[in-house]
Amino acid sequence: MRKPVNPPFSSGTNNRFGRSRLGGGVTATNSNARIVTHPLKVPDVPATRELSAMVNMGLNSERARGMMIQRLRDQGINNEKVLAAMMAVPRHLFVDQGLASRAYEDAALPIGYGQTISQPWVVARMISALCENGVPAKILEVGGGCGYQAAVLAQLTREVHVIERVRGLYDQARDRLKTLGLLPRVRLTYGDGMVGLPIQAPFDAIIIAAAGLKVPQALTEQLAVGGRLIAPEGTTTQRLVLLDRTGTNTWQRTELEAVRFVPLRSGVQS
Numbered sequence: 231m232r233k234p235v236n237p238p239f240s241s242g243t244n245n246r247f248g249r250s251r252l253g254g255g256v257t258a259t260n261s262n263a264r265i266v267t268h269p270l271k272v273p274d275v276p277a278t279r280e281l282s283a284m285v286n287m288g289l290n291s292e293r294a295r296g297m298m299i300q301r302l303r304d305q306g307i308n309n310e311k312v313l314a315a316m317m318a319v320p321r322h323l324f325v326d327q328g329l330a331s332r333a334y335e336d337a338a339l340p341i342g343y344g345q346t347i348s349q350p351w352v353v354a355r356m357i358s359a360l361c362e363n364g365v366p367a368k369i370l371e372v373g374g375g376c377g378y379q380a381a382v383l384a385q386l387t388r389e390v391h392v393i394e395r396v397r398g399l400y401d402q403a404r405d406r407l408k409t410l411g412l413l414p415r416v417r418l419t420y421g422d423g424m425v426g427l428p429i430q431a432p433f434d435a436i437i438i439a440a441a442g443l444k445v446p447q448a449l450t451e452q453l454a455v456g457g458r459l460i461a462p463e464g465t466t467t468q469r470l471v472l473l474d475r476t477g478t479n480t481w482q483r484t485e486l487e488a489v490r491f492v493p494l495r496s497g498v499q500s
């Protein structure tokens with residue numbers, strides 16, 4: 231049996247799910263917590279101040295990213311390819327300007343529409359698990375949100391398919407990924423990821439960024455034999471699960487850490 235891929239966390243934390251193996255600073259409630267707030271507000275500051283803040287953020291962001299990478303290492307992430315990919319992506323460009331200064335904290339942040347950009351540790355953990363036996367060539371992400379995780383995946387491989395069900399987020403992700411020159415590698419679809427992308431299947435890896443009660447069967451069927459899927463499962467209590475497709479009709483399931491994600495919903499939101 232495949233052994234679980236948990237990294238060797240040195241310390242744990244207590245959370246409302248009990249004792250977690252997650253390292254300090256990471257709790258099950260901040261991995262991708264649903265934040266239902268008012269629509270994002272652009273701060274009311276003069277344009278010149280905004281501009282200089284952006285320039286400063288650009289200059290400081292590399293240092294902030296370096297600190298984020300060091301923190302991820304301290305939290306047990308040791309896949310150098312994944313760390314390099316996360317070092318390469320300017321996370322602050324995927325959040326509202328008013329939140330840019332917090333972009334490198336280990337926290338989920340609101341991106342509008344009641345959704346969040348995933349916490350860096352969760353992104354690193356999920357992608358590391360997918361890449362444990364080498365980087366998959368063709369990846370499907372369900373729940374593209376603002377496009378951050380897709381941008382990280384695009385640093386690793388050339389074919390990343392992404393589905394997002396909220397039109398406004400799909401538009402934002404498309405614009406950001408285009409600006410960063412990543413659209414040839416990332417193929418975005420506006421639609422319901424619970425049905426997957428049958429036309430493009432099979433996928434070597436599938437990553438689901440929102441939690442359902444169970445991983446939808448359409449997605450397990452679209453995984454290539456030998457491929458791997460990672461997803462949060464549950465409602466108030468959630469856990470990451472890994473599914474390895476070991477044969478045409480066989481999947482091996484491994485349970486990982488407790489997490490907290492926004493819900494996987496069917497249909498689209500225009």
Ligand code: SAH
Binds near residue numbers: 348377393
């Ligand atoms: N991957 C993002 C995280 C986005 S949060 C990141 O890089 O940070 C999860 C996203 O899943 C939300 O944008 C939500 O709208 C989306 N989602 C939920 N159910 C979905 C479904 N059935 N199909 C596609 N997207 C879905």
